[in-house]
Amino acid sequence: MVADVATTRPRRARLAAPAAHGRSPKDAGHLAVRAALLAGGVAVAALWWLGTIPGSVSDLGDQVTAVGRITGLLGAYLVLVQVLLMARLPWFEAAVGLDRLAAWHRGLGTNVVILLSAHVLLTVEGYSLTGHHATLSEGWTVLTTYPDMLKATVGLALFLLVGFTSATWARRRLRYEAWYLVHLGSYLAIALAFFHQTSTGADFVGGDPRHVAARGLWTGMYLVVAVAVFCWRIVLPARGWLRHAMLVDQVVPEADGVVSVWVRGRRLDELGGRAGQFLLWRFITPGHVWTAHPYSLSAVPTPHRLRLTVKNAGDHSGAVAHLRTGVPILAEGPFGHFTAAAAQQQKVLLIAGGSGIGPIRALAEELSGPRLPRGGQRRGADVLVLYRASREADLALADELDALAAEGRIRVRYLVGRRLDLGFDPLGRGALSRLVPDVGQRDVFVCGPAEMNASVRDTLLQLRVPRRRIHVEEFSLA
Numbered sequence: 001m002v003a004d005v006a007t008t009r010p011r012r013a014r015l016a017a018p019a020a021h022g023r024s025p026k027d028a029g030h031l032a033v034r035a036a037l038l039a040g041g042v043a044v045a046a047l048w049w050l051g052t053i054p055g056s057v058s059d060l061g062d063q064v065t066a067v068g069r070i071t072g073l074l075g076a077y078l079v080l081v082q083v084l085l086m087a088r089l090p091w092f093e094a095a096v097g098l099d100r101l102a103a104w105h106r107g108l109g110t111n112v113v114i115l116l117s118a119h120v121l122l123t124v125e126g127y128s129l130t131g132h133h134a135t136l137s138e139g140w141t142v143l144t145t146y147p148d149m150l151k152a153t154v155g156l157a158l159f160l161l162v163g164f165t166s167a168t169w170a171r172r173r174l175r176y177e178a179w180y181l182v183h184l185g186s187y188l189a190i191a192l193a194f195f196h197q198t199s200t201g202a203d204f205v206g207g208d209p210r211h212v213a214a215r216g217l218w219t220g221m222y223l224v225v226a227v228a229v230f231c232w233r234i235v236l237p238a239r240g241w242l243r244h245a246m247l248v249d250q251v252v253p254e255a256d257g258v259v260s261v262w263v264r265g266r267r268l269d270e271l272g273g274r275a276g277q278f279l280l281w282r283f284i285t286p287g288h289v290w291t292a293h294p295y296s297l298s299a300v301p302t303p304h305r306l307r308l309t310v311k312n313a314g315d316h317s318g319a320v321a322h323l324r325t326g327v328p329i330l331a332e333g334p335f336g337h338f339t340a341a342a343a344q345q346q347k348v349l350l351i352a353g354g355s356g357i358g359p360i361r362a363l364a365e366e367l368s369g370p371r372l373p374r375g376g377q378r379r380g381a382d383v384l385v386l387y388r389a390s391r392e393a394d395l396a397l398a399d400e401l402d403a404l405a406a407e408g409r410i411r412v413r414y415l416v417g418r419r420l421d422l423g424f425d426p427l428g429r430g431a432l433s434r435l436v437p438d439v440g441q442r443d444v445f446v447c448g449p450a451e452m453n454a455s456v457r458d459t460l461l462q463l464r465v466p467r468r469r470i471h472v473e474e475f476s477l478a
């Protein structure tokens, strides 16, 4: 069945300022961050070039060693970039978004493993060619006689383990918590590998001013990254904990396997959270304390209350239903660009599926609200919500959507039923164009299971909704 529960006409919408077409500020942000990171890579290669004494790479052994060095330097640089991408730097988050930063971080992983492995193999092979020794015995000499080389080897082993456990097939088999614990080992790996770089690297040792400068620059880079991680991943959340004193206020059942957690605290408006954004929530109680999970805001934040709505998808999300009132919360964020600020049109279509209803419900409230939002002008928009579920028992927050519809702020349609039983896809091309004849004039926000997101995105493109007006929130940071 396709239940059309409420189809209230929206109030006449105020017109928002038309958005600039062409490149969005977010695209410019991506480009700026990419350009800065690329410039860093070029600087690393230039330093190596300038630090290489002319005529010192004449024979094959020297040439192989030189390639080994540059792969090591680039590998080390990319490791620092990876850490920086996940250091929660507010500028990176504003320009790129945590989800995409996480994707970049992951994408660089394979390159790091290849570069660091090549560094070891090529450097040892280069030394053995120059010294006319067997490769294995040269490797043993390097390991046992060069300063800090044992530490670096343990560091490399840790990097390889992190890379191995992050491969898609391994991730599927590993519990998230186990993978995360191994992943934390990369901080130790960086610390262990750092020393061999400055104590044995041919571009760093000795009093040559170029080498002194290289030592200073690299030490500076490591320090900047360490300070960034310490400030934004440790100090800031701890400060937020003291300042906002967030606690679980109430846990409310919403649907089969879905609960809302009301969070109370002080000065929560200072967090600057907006409908559609998410935070990384760490509940300070047994079973939760070791991991922080991302959940979106499912109501517009107020100075004293926030709300998240969680569907039981595994250990952590299932245990959220059993949280007790008063459990302290350590939260990082808010993060994300899935907000009303992304809307370019006054007409908006919101499409939810599964736990995607949380951010969609919050967006419906903010977009249809009577007042101007902080830093935006999208309120009072013409908002249509499509909420897809297999069974009525799966519909969460429907009462609240109905209440918004009854006030004339939104229209909502519940698309309930399995595709097999319905005989068609209620979010397919035909159904969508019938339900939303003006879809091409709308901004469309989509949040649901990955498969639904992908097929709705394709359908919207077929219906000629411009790509820049399709905003999809994936519930995955990989």
Ligand SMILES: Cc1cc2nc3c(=O)[nH]c(=O)nc-3n(C[C@H](O)[C@H](O)[C@H](O)COP(=O)(O)OP(=O)(O)OC[C@H]3O[C@@H](n4cnc5c(N)ncnc54)[C@H](O)[C@@H]3O)c2cc1C
Pocket (backbone or CB within 6 Å): 099, 175, 176, 278, 291, 292, 293, 294, 295, 296, 297, 308, 309, 310, 311, 312, 313, 314, 315, 316, 317, 318, 355, 356, 358, 359, 474, 475, 476, 477, 478
């Ligand atoms: C940006 C974002 C917003 C989200 N908002 C909501 C929401 O509002 N409501 C909701 O119900 N769900 C939301 N999720 C999904 C939710 O985070 C996962 O369902 C939950 O973390 C699963 O953990 P688990 O231990 O219950 O299940 P598991 O079986 O342990 O994990 C299931 C999958 O969830 C992912 N995952 C698990 N733990 C984490 C973690 N700590 N960080 C990142 N990913 C993890 C992994 O890909 C894993 O394969 C959101 C996810 C993201 C990325």
